[in-house]
Amino acid sequence: MTSVRTEGEGTDSGAAPLAPRARLLPALAAVYRAQLSRARVSRIPLLFVATFQSVGIMILMRGVVDGGSEARAVVAGSSVLVVAFVALNLLAQYFGQLRAGGGLDHYATLPVPPASVVLGAAGAYASFTVPGTLLTAVTGSLLFQLPMAHLWVLVAVIPLSGAALAGLGAALGLLAPRQEIATLLGQLGMSAALLLGVLPAGRLPQPIAYARDLLPSTYGVEALARSFDARPDWGVIGLDLGVCGAVGVLSLAVATWAYRRAAVR
Secondary structure, three states, rough: OOOOOOOOOOOOOEEEEOOOOOHHHHHHHHHHHEEEEHHHOOOOOHHHHHHHHHHHHHHHHOOOOHHHHHHHHHHHHHHHHHHHHHHHEEEEEEEEHHOOOOHHHHHHHHHHHHHHHHHHHHHHHHHHHHHHHHHHHHHHHHHHHOOOHHHHHHHHHHHHOOOOOOOHHHHHHHOOOOHHHHHHHHHHHHHHHHHHOOOOOOOHHHHHHHHHOOOOOHHHHHHHHHHHOOOOHEEEEHHHHHHHHHHHHHHHHHHHHOOOOOHOO
């Protein structure tokens, strides 16, 4: 009489166990490298457009603004505008396209934390803003005869502003019900960064000045503008950068939540 083997005895007992879930940092590095490789070809022409746009705005403003605090605001706002164009506008379009085309399903099947997908894409897009932002800041300093001794502040301004704007862009792309709306929201966000960041704050009506304080990139603009002073107030600059970093953490957390929400639908 033959015996019947129960499940778990003898040979195979069913499906093989799943592979362990990837840790955050290795998964983040893998997504970052993949996104950087992908964007290297497709995004470089757009980065050129963003830099050319910012430099053109400074040239136009040169006929209106002579110098002083207004010139510092124009140069700082135009420099951070390059970050806004790529990290906010293009990232909103990318995640909107990814959601509409079913690309989120691919990421959902991978054993990677949702935060690594959002942070990896945001970091890759923000990295492409570095040369354009540096070129814009140097060109603006020469155009308005501003000191360049403290342009090293961009080492903090670019990643912190990039994180805040990239998180906002990713959240807009993931929460938008359609790809076209994601594109519209990204362009509106970049337009807000243009109008509220490049125009000197003293020339804005008071209600719009309040709206300027709500824009994540404002604090990066203020930190960079203060660095052009003959004797910068590093305490205030550090405070601006701290606020920018806190907003970046919050916006990336919202983007991660939006990714989880969109991936399970």
